[in-house]
Amino acid sequence: EIAKSTFDPFEKSIDEVTKALDTKQITSEELVKYYLKRIEAFDKQGPVINSIIAVNNQALETAKALDTERKSKGPRSKLHGIPFVVKDNFDVVGMPTTAGAVALKNENPTKNSFTVQKLIDAGAIVIAKTNMSELAASYGRLGYSSMGGLTINPYNLSRDASGSSSGSAAAVAANFAVFGLGTDTSGSVRGPANVTGLVGIRPTMGLTSRSGVVPSSLSLDVTGPLARSVEDASLVLTAMAGTDKADYATKSANRYVQDYAKALNASSLKHARIGVATDFFGGNDEVDAITNQAIAKMKSMGTEVVPVTFSKQTKYLWTPVLGPVGDAEFKIQFEKYLRSLPAGGPKTLQEVIDISESPEVLNSATPVNPARLEGLKTALAKADTLYSNEYKKIVKKEMPQTRKEIEKIMKKNNLDAIVFPTMACPASNRFDKEDPTYVCNAYDTYAASYVASATGFPEVTVPAGMVEAGVPVGISFLGTAYSEQTLLNLAYSFEQATKARTVPVHTPNLRP
Numbered sequence: 001e002i003a004k005s006t007f008d009p010f011e012k013s014i015d016e017v018t019k020a021l022d023t024k025q026i027t028s029e030e031l032v033k034y035y036l037k038r039i040e041a042f043d044k045q046g047p048v049i050n051s052i053i054a055v056n057n058q059a060l061e062t063a064k065a066l067d068t069e070r071k072s073k074g075p076r077s078k079l080h081g082i083p084f085v086v087k088d089n090f091d092v093v094g095m096p097t098t099a100g101a102v103a104l105k106n107e108n109p110t111k112n113s114f115t116v117q118k119l120i121d122a123g124a125i126v127i128a129k130t131n132m133s134e135l136a137a138s139y140g141r142l143g144y145s146s147m148g149g150l151t152i153n154p155y156n157l158s159r160d161a162s163g164s165s166s167g168s169a170a171a172v173a174a175n176f177a178v179f180g181l182g183t184d185t186s187g188s189v190r191g192p193a194n195v196t197g198l199v200g201i202r203p204t205m206g207l208t209s210r211s212g213v214v215p216s217s218l219s220l221d222v223t224g225p226l227a228r229s230v231e232d233a234s235l236v237l238t239a240m241a242g243t244d245k246a247d248y249a250t251k252s253a254n255r256y257v258q259d260y261a262k263a264l265n266a267s268s269l270k271h272a273r274i275g276v277a278t279d280f281f282g283g284n285d286e287v288d289a290i291t292n293q294a295i296a297k298m299k300s301m302g303t304e305v306v307p308v309t310f311s312k313q314t315k316y317l318w319t320p321v322l323g324p325v326g327d328a329e330f331k332i333q334f335e336k337y338l339r340s341l342p343a344g345g346p347k348t349l350q351e352v353i354d355i356s357e358s359p360e361v362l363n364s365a366t367p368v369n370p371a372r373l374e375g376l377k378t379a380l381a382k383a384d385t386l387y388s389n390e391y392k393k394i395v396k397k398e399m400p401q402t403r404k405e406i407e408k409i410m411k412k413n414n415l416d417a418i419v420f421p422t423m424a425c426p427a428s429n430r431f432d433k434e435d436p437t438y439v440c441n442a443y444d445t446y447a448a449s450y451v452a453s454a455t456g457f458p459e460v461t462v463p464a465g466m467v468e469a470g471v472p473v474g475i476s477f478l479g480t481a482y483s484e485q486t487l488l489n490l491a492y493s494f495e496q497a498t499k500a501r502t503v504p505v506h507t508p509n510l511r512p
């Protein structure tokens with residue numbers, strides 16, 4: 001009664017895979033084997049995408065059990081038996097949570113992170129944990145960690161997969177799994193999705209839990225999905241969102257979460273009003289052209305488009321808001337997380353720094369990025385600023401003020417969303433390579449991402465086109481709190497009209 005596996009999972013959606021499972025064209029066991037084979041062929045060999053830190057050696061057993069359960073009781077949900085990858089800063093029982101840091105390689109959680117548990121309860125299978133910028137901050141080496149080395153962009157091996165959810169993005173783009181989980185503090189889901197032809201969601205702060213995830217800065221951190229389509233990303237968001245007693249921010253989540261995939265409407269651009277954030281253009285001619293083309297497409301579909309501009313502070317939120325908040329919060333929140341884990345690994349930031357600076361790590365093939373190490377020292381030195389008036393002013397006055405500014409612009413112009421290039425420039429050169437074809441005139445290619453981070457508002461990125469270097473470029477839809485459904489509808493409408501995603505050339509279908 002073994003399935004004949006006439007079904008080819010390459011580039012298939014969750015809905016298509018689920019239907020194939022339901023009609024016995026494939027089993028979950030075969031699906032897991034399929035993805036393991038692709039990981040084997042492309043991740044540490046061939047193009048060496050290097051997106052995976054660890055494969056889950058329980059995945060096959062889990063798949064078999066889920067196949068049996070499907071037969072006897074039917075599927076738990078649309079995610080039953082669907083393999084996914086998890087950024088290595090989410091706790092998954094049976095695998096260490098390294099967050100890319102060699103210093104954390106002995107951290108063995110005894111409880112799954114809330115969002116991973118929700119997906120497991122829905123029947124999804126963790127197939128692997130993915131590489132990331134060390135401790136979720138890139139410091140000039142996007143997608144590099146002492147634990148996993150550098151993740152490469154499957155579209156162009158001279159380019160990076162951005163950061164910090166680089167591994168989840170590259171892995172989903174390369175069809176190493178059906179979908180992936182990432183975290184986003186200041187662009188870490190959106191940037192990697194943008195450069196790997198994926199849909200990435202930064203949900204509203206409070207819609208998805210952060211408990212059981214290595215924190216970077218809890219005023220800014222969220223968890224979110226990466227997928228090859230808006231529909232898949234919507235399905236995953238629905239499954240992972242919800243109130244978690246262990247994350248105070250999510251206390252209202254259950255009131256807001258809905259079946260995002262079910263409500264998707266491909267004609268939503270027909271009657272939409274969109275603001276275009278002109279402040280975030282000008283980094284790269286090709287990116288601007290693709291974004292302008294996308295806007296022209298929306299207009300041709302019936303969307304009304306108005307230009308909008310932001311205050312100077314909102315254009316450059318890193319220095320006044322994101323930087324100081326991150327430095328103030330990291331140490332205390334990170335150490336609280338470390339203490340939640342059983343004995344075995346370091347429990348303080350100082351210990352993590354000491355291990356990172358040990359001769360053993362320094363002389364290894366993948367030493368900690370020196371700038372990342374400096375960042376950890378800065379956070380250690382600035383931990384006291386958490387109690388400063390400056391910090392309080394940012395969190396209590398300036399962040400809400402930014403929120404009001406966006407709400408006001410949206411209300412005044414009667415907007416459904418604000419659109420801009422997700423990143424001002426395309427995927428950058430990998431840090432260890434020169435590529436003269438890469439042009440970026442932006443003050444900060446990630447500047448637009450900081451708006452959602454500082455406001456806690458949601459943003460959805462969706463593929464829009466390709467630049468000459470062969471890497472994808474996406475556009476973003478930003479809205480006010482809990483407007484996920486509106487943003488996903490607009491992104492879906494755009495995606496269905498353009499189908500801009502292409503398959504990465506370096507990780508092709510292995511089947512004839």
Ligand SMILES: NC(=O)CC[C@H](N)C(=O)O
Pocket residue numbers: 133136137138139142162163164183184185186187188189191216446
């Ligand atoms: N964790 C984050 O959101 C950081 C994003 C930033 N682009 C980085 O990679 O450093």
